[in-house]
Amino acid sequence: xxxxxxxxxxxxxxxxxxxxxxxxSQFAKLFIHEKSIKKHIHDNGRGVMISTAVGISTxxxxxxxxxxxxxxxxxxxxxxxIGSFVTGQTLIGPxxxxxxxSYFGPLFFFLRVILAFLIGICVGWSFHLLNKVVKF
Amino acid sequence: xxxxxxQKVMKGTLKELKFLLPIFFAASVVGVLIEQYLPASTFDLVxxxxxxWAIPAAVMIGIVFPxxxxxxxxxxxxxxxxxxxxxxxxxxxxxxVIGESIVRDVIELKYLGWRFFVARFAFSIVFIxxxxxxxxxxx
Numbered sequence: 210x211x212x213x214x215x216x217x218x219x220x221x222x223x224x225x226x227x228x229x230x231x232x233x234s235q236f237a238k239l240f241i242h243e244k245s246i247k248k249h250i251h252d253n254g255r256g257v258m259i260s261t262a263v264g265i266s267t268x269x270x271x272x273x274x275x276x277x278x279x280x281x282x283x284x285x286x287x288x289x290x291i292g293s294f295v296t297g298q299t300l301i302g303p304x305x306x307x308x309x310x311s312y313f314g315p316l317f318f319f320l321r322v323i324l325a326f327l328i329g330i331c332v333g334w335s336f337h338l339l340n341k342v343v344k345f
Numbered sequence: 346x347x348x349x350x351x352q353k354v355m356k357g358t359l360k361e362l363k364f365l366l367p368i369f370f371a372a373s374v375v376g377v378l379i380e381q382y383l384p385a386s387t388f389d390l391v392x393x394x395x396x397x398w399a400i401p402a403a404v405m406i407g408i409v410f411p412x413x414x415x416x417x418x419x420x421x422x423x424x425x426x427x428x429x430x431x432x433x434x435x436x437x438x439x440x441x442v443i444g445e446s447i448v449r450d451v452i453e454l455k456y457l458g459w460r461f462f463v464a465r466f467a468f469s470i471v472f473i474x475x476x477x478x479x480x481x482x483x484x
Contacts, residue, residue: 235357
């Protein structure tokens with residue numbers, strides 16, 4: 210009983226933050242369109258950086274972007290750009306901002322965004338190298 | 346128009362909350378259980394001492410445990426309160442998000458192929474681990 214009441218207090222403390230995070234991601238989902246994502250994923254070295262950044266800034270679950278990524282892959286978008294987009298998209302999302310800052314502070318979130326960007330680039334670069342020996 | 350946008354946002358929010366709230370509450374219970382019943386020394390033994398092994402282990406725990414979106418935070422915070430370092434928190438959260446759910450993994454496999462799926466996981470594990478070491482060193 211004590212655990213349940215403590216859990217409920219802990220849950221209620223975070224509930225407004227969670228609500229804000231979900232609302233923010235729903236707004237972003239409406240205002241960031243598939244067309245703009247397509248526009249930013251290019252087949253070049255700079256594309257890896259841009260696709261990571263676009264991935265980081267896109268809201269919602271990866272599930273929603275998988276169909277368009279399949280189309281882009283078929284149309285010849287580099288696997289490195291797809292890899293870095295997926296990495297950036299999964300690692301950070303606008304909905305996490307409020308929640309993560311409230312738990313671990315702005316510095317931790319800022320560092321996580323920087324590292325997510327670097328990790329996305331490294332993953333994209335690794336895909337670029339692996340693509341020379343493995344057909345994706 | 347504005348009414349239509351608000352309706353869409355509210356509908357989407359309610360749908361998301363309907364899925365998230367029970368899971369988030371369950372995660373809060375797990376967080377409280379960890380906070381109350383697991384002594385700090387347990388974490389010293391498991392992940393507190395050797396950061397070199399603890400960070401990749403945290404990435405793997407994040408991937409393997411079926412924790413849904415946002416629900417890692419109460420658990421990670423409970424670990425943080427127990428004295429677990431930022432590098433492990435980073436590794437746990439990042440590990441959780443790269444392998445979010447079995448449903449998503451299956452769909453990713455279907456859409457982008459098994460080679461892409463395996464390579465993405467392998468690269469992510471390596472670079473998140475390195476990121477964990479970096480954040481542990483910085484903070």
